[in-house]
Amino acid sequence: xxxxxxxxxxxxxxxYSWSVFKPPLESALNLSGTQSALPFQLAIVMLGLSAAFxxxxxxxxxxxxxxxxxxxxxxxxxxxxxxxxxxxxxxLIVLGYGFVGGIGLGIGYISPVSTLIKxxxxxxxxxxxxxIMGFGGGALIASPWSQAMLDHFGADSGxxxxxxxxxxxxxxxxxxxxxxxxxxxxxxxxxxxxxxxEPGAVTLIGSVQVSARSALRTPQFWCLWxxxxxxxxxxxxxxxxxxxxxxxxxxxxxASVSATAAAGFVALLSAxxxxxxxxxxxxxxxxxxxxxxxxxLVVGIAMYLVIFLAGDTAKPVFVICAMVIxxxxxGGFATLPAYLKDLFGTYQVGAIHGRLLTAWSVAxxxxxxxxxxxxxxxADAGKSGPQLYGVSFVIMICLLVVGLVAxxxxxxxxxxxxxxxxxxxxxxxxxxxxxx
Amino acid sequence: MATPPxxxxxxxxxxxxxxxxxxxxxxGAPFAxxxxxxxxxxxxxxxx
Numbered sequence: 345x346x347x348x349x350x351x352x353x354x355x356x357x358x359x360y361s362w363s364v365f366k367p368p369l370e371s372a373l374n375l376s377g378t379q380s381a382l383p384f385q386l387a388i389v390m391l392g393l394s395a396a397f398x399x400x401x402x403x404x405x406x407x408x409x410x411x412x413x414x415x416x417x418x419x420x421x422x423x424x425x426x427x428x429x430x431x432x433x434x435x436l437i438v439l440g441y442g443f444v445g446g447i448g449l450g451i452g453y454i455s456p457v458s459t460l461i462k463x464x465x466x467x468x469x470x471x472x473x474x475x476i477m478g479f480g481g482g483a484l485i486a487s488p489w490s491q492a493m494l495d496h497f498g499a500d501s502g503x504x505x506x507x508x509x510x511x512x513x514x515x516x517x518x519x520x521x522x523x524x525x526x527x528x529x530x531x532x533x534x535x536x537x538x539x540x541x542e543p544g545a546v547t548l549i550g551s552v553q554v555s556a557r558s559a560l561r562t563p564q565f566w567c568l569w570x571x572x573x574x575x576x577x578x579x580x581x582x583x584x585x586x587x588x589x590x591x592x593x594x595x596x597x598x599a600s601v602s603a604t605a606a607a608g609f610v611a612l613l614s615a616x617x618x619x620x621x622x623x624x625x626x627x628x629x630x631x632x633x634x635x636x637x638x639x640x641l642v643v644g645i646a647m648y649l650v651i652f653l654a655g656d657t658a659k660p661v662f663v664i665c666a667m668v669i670x671x672x673x674x675g676g677f678a679t680l681p682a683y684l685k686d687l688f689g690t691y692q693v694g695a696i697h698g699r700l701l702t703a704w705s706v707a708x709x710x711x712x713x714x715x716x717x718x719x720x721x722x723a724d725a726g727k728s729g730p731q732l733y734g735v736s737f738v739i740m741i742c743l744l745v746v747g748l749v750a751x752x753x754x755x756x757x758x759x760x761x762x763x764x765x766x767x768x769x770x771x772x773x774x775x776x777x778x779x780x
Numbered sequence: 781m782a783t784p785p786x787x788x789x790x791x792x793x794x795x796x797x798x799x800x801x802x803x804x805x806x807x808g809a810p811f812a813x814x815x816x817x818x819x820x821x822x823x824x825x826x827x828x
Binding site: 351615 | 799800803804806807810811813814815817818821822823824825826
């Protein structure tokens with residue numbers, strides 16, 4: 345099952361390397377930096393929305409259906425974008441990559457998660473870490489590959505169109521492995537079932553099972569929403585502005601950072617993001633979900649504090665702290681499905697996970713907005729170096745404190761939200777009744 | 781269109797092992813390329 349999940353997540357993880365297409369699009373179609381970011385921004389918004397609204401459908405129809413939908417939408421997004429680049433109609437690129445491709449991102453992101461939890465119920469953190477690691481690693485593949493393609497085809501509109509076309513075809517082929525391989529575990533013969541449960545859901549008598557609709561009414565869901573939003577905001581603020589941030593930070597020192605070296609920093613952050621997804625998520629199986637989020641948030645606060653206090657005195661300290669923060673950013677995503685499984689059971693965990701990803705959409709706007717707005721304001725005030733980012737770091741620390749408090753409020757779900765199972769049917773299956 | 785569970789015969793045997801190896805190579809090869817490119821770029825942070 346892990347290769348099936350990786351085939352999808354390594355593909356849709358391409359989204360993190362959209363920046364490769366920005367400069368050629370800007371020069372070929374005469375766009376501003378804000379305009380060229382539109383397809384990516386819309387894609388992330390659509391990711392959250394399609395995961396939220398498509399989660400129930402995904403769980404009802406199964407992972408193979410979901411991966412097929414993701415493949416069709418993600419590949420079609422590139423093909424529509426190719427048409428847009430060829431005809432120099434930028435709105436088609438926004439529609440294709442952002443809207444259509446973004447739906448593929450959302451459905452593809454949640455498609456293997458609950459399936460892997462069902463395959464490895466004893467190690468849900470490891471299972472989801474493997475899947476979601478692929479999303480972090482996708483950019484490692486796509487970034488050099490896309491750049492090589494643009495170098496080969498040319499960075500004019502015709503070259504970009506050809507690059508989009510090849511992306512669509514190759515990703516469709518690559519993701520087809522996931523569609524071919526994915527399957528649910530065989531249910532145990534004596535396992536009870538719940539009407540409306542996700543296919544393959546392990547619904548043990550006495551275990552906590554909560555429906556997606558009921559989950560939305562619990563404080564636990566909204567506490568986790570806040571935790572995810574705060575943790576992602578703190579990470580994405582650095583990730584989105586990584587290259588200019590390290591260049592600005594050490595601009596007034598003898599250890600100034602060139603554009604090439606800044607690209608190395610971005611690559612290291614990508615690696616930390618990916619490693620955190622598998623490493624920290626696996627550790628959560630040992631130390632528990634609540635404790636691992638405590639670590640993300642408390643150590644994250646400490647890392648921001650170190651960067652703030654150290655300033656531009658030591659580049660390695662800055663790099664290491666940023667890498668730790670980005671590893672927590674990735675770990676936060678990967679540990680979330682296991683946290684949800686602990687609280688709400690496997691009954692509709694995929695649908696609940698999808699709804700929670702709306703926090704990502706909010707953080708995707710909030711994080712870059714804070715960092716960029718503060719940096720621009722400080723630059724206008726005549727400041728430079730670490731002073732451009734000091735206020736942002738203090739804001740990030742405050743947000744992480746909010747997340748830490750929200751995590752402390754997470755308690756086991758009240759029994760009135762549980763779906764009850766009982767044996768006793770003549771065929772050995774159980775019926776379900778809502779405990780509400 | 782829920783995915784049907786696999787039959788017991790499809791979960792074992794040399795065909796299944798070969799498929800697993802092929803699947804890991806399918807996802808592992810491009811990933812290795814990405815890691816190689818990552819190492820090249822990361823070195824530039826301290827040398828470039």
